[in-house]
Amino acid sequence: MPKTTTSMRRQLILMVSMVLICINVLALWGAHIYANRATKVSYDRLLYGAALQMAENINILDSKVFIDLPVSAFETLALSNSDRAFYAIMSNQYQVLTGYNDLPSIPFTQLLLQSTEKEKFIPIYYEAPYHEENVRFVALGKRLLEADKVNDVFIIVGQTLGARQAAAAEINRMALHFVSLFFVITLLLLLFVIWRVLRPLQAIKQAITERSPLELSPLETNVPSEIAPLLKSINYFMAQLDTTLERLKRFTAEAAHQIRTPLAGLNSQAQNAIDETDEALRQKQLQHILESSNVLSNTVNQLLNRATLTHRYQSHPFSPVSLDQLTKDTCRELVVWALERSVEIEYVGDIQATVDGDEFALKQMLQNIIENAIKYSPNKGLVEVELMSTNELKNVAVVLQIRDQGVGVPDEDKEHIFEYFYRSPDNQASGSGIGLSIAKEVAEHHDARFHLKDNEPTGLIVEVIFPRRVLSKNRYPKVKGARL
Structure with missing residues (x-):
């Protein structure tokens, strides 16, 4: 089962909702601050207007202060229907001339400081509890001039906070409605x-x-440019899958045919051996059965190796492989098998090379090429394995050559030798016809080129040229005749 995570749609909706919530919370917080500030400024202006109207109707005559409170001042305060208003007019001796006698203490110090430094009094706002209610007060001074005498009076006007709190709450409520509507509409638009x-x-x-x-043909769907790489990857994957399935289908059919033929031969030879009365002829028939069994076993092993390699091509990443060391180890493993066939293996190396690749696959390639060279070498023949560097086409490359002294391959067969199960009509040696095909597939998987050339005076040279990404280092002198 594929590992799934939270749906992309759900993640987008969640992130969008969180962003909208943060924006709306900030908007409500800003609206709350604005509502409190706006109502505070508005009602403070009402208080200040009432205080100014009272101040304008205070005069002095013969050292006596005359106060004529205007009705308009109280009408201004009455604009707040739910609030109560308080006032007091005091002399500079802190005596209440008119109004409430028990108002909270006022900042006389600041007012007196203004009276000595400035010609004009600046209103002072403050809040204080009065009759178990919070009341907002404004204190204002007025300078009365008579002859060479100067008298100061102070006007204090207060009002409860109910109206301004109600106004601020109304603004907050309207902001909440607007923000909620904005949130819903925006969320719906973003969902769309x-x-x-x-x-x-x-x-x-x-x-x-x-x-x-x-159906593995490419998808033909119009998608945005951001999703085009995904569609391209899907089409590439389906193309690979189609190629793999087609190759598997063709290979399975060919393999079934190649295995069915020796099995039929084995069955026929075994039946003949059972019915044969001549002991010498029976031994010859048993020898043929053994040879056919060896060919069949080799074919099956090659088929299994190819299936393993096909899986590794798609599942195993490349890693650094010491190509020279791998070649030496492969030669050592095959040297006994070669000596049994009176063939010598000689490794001729002049470089150390590291290639990015699959070590198992590269070893299968080397084994198949060297085994093929040994199989077609004459008695007391020599198979040379050489690793060299070349500056071909301005690209430094590493070249692997396996040279034998056999009969070689005719030019008309060279283009078919890499086909699965292909065997030349003139080829009398036993074999499955799979080894070089697997070797070429491994080379192509590593972006290497696979060449066949004629050896002199006779024989075949199998050449594998690895591209520039092969790293060559630590050259050392070439050692001729270093037999393994």
Whole structure:
């Protein structure tokens, strides 16, 4: 089962919702601050206006202060229906001339400081509890001039906070309604946008779901440029899968045919051996059975190796491989098998090379090429294995050569020798016809080129040229005749 995570749609909705919530919370917080500040400024202006109207109707005559409180001042305060208003007019001796006698203490120090430094009094606002209610006060001074005498009076006007709190709450409520509506509308619009953005993915899913399991042609769906790489990757994957399935289908058919033929021969030879009365002829028939069994066993092993390599091509990443050391080890493993066939293996190396690749696959390639060279070498023949560097086509490359002294391969057969199960009509040696095909596949998997050349005076040279990404280092002198 594929490992799934939270749906992309759900993640987008969650992130969008969180962003909207943060924005709306900030908007509500800003609206709350604005509401409190706006109501405070508005009602403070009402208090200040009432205090100014009272101050304008205070005069002095013969050292006596005359106060005529205007009705308009109280009408101004009455604009707040739910609030109560308080006032007091005091002399500079802190005596209440008119109004409430028990108002909270006022900042006389600041007012007196203004009276000595400035010609004009600046209103002072403050809040204080009065009759178990919070009251907002404004204190204002007025300078009365008569002859050479100067008298100061102070006007204090207060009002409860109910109206301004109600106004601030109303503004907050309206802001909440607006922000909520904005949140819902914005969220719906963003949900629509998310649906439209994810719609191409749904279209790709639908196109794949509606397909037959055998339909592996490229998807032809219009998608945005951001999703085009995904569609390209899907088409590339399906192309690879189609190639793999086609190759597997063809290879399975060919393998079934190649295995069925020796099995039929084995069955026929075994039946003949059972019925044969001549002991010498029976021994000859048993020898043929053994040879056919060895060919069949070799074919099956090659088929299994190819299946393993096909799996590794898609599942194993490349890693640094010491190509020279791998070649030496492979030669050592085959030297006994070669000596049994009166063939010598000689490794001729002049470089140390490291290639990015699959060590198992490269070893299978080396084994198949060297075994093929040994198999077609004459009695007391020599197989040379050489690793060298070349500056071919301005690209430094590493070249692996395996040279034998056999009969070689005719030019008309060289183009067919890499086909699976192909065997030349003139080839009398036993074999499965798979080894060089596997070797070429491994080389191509490592972006290497596979060449066949004629050896002098006779024989075949199998050449594998690795590209520039092969790293060559630590050259050392060439050692001729170093037999393993």
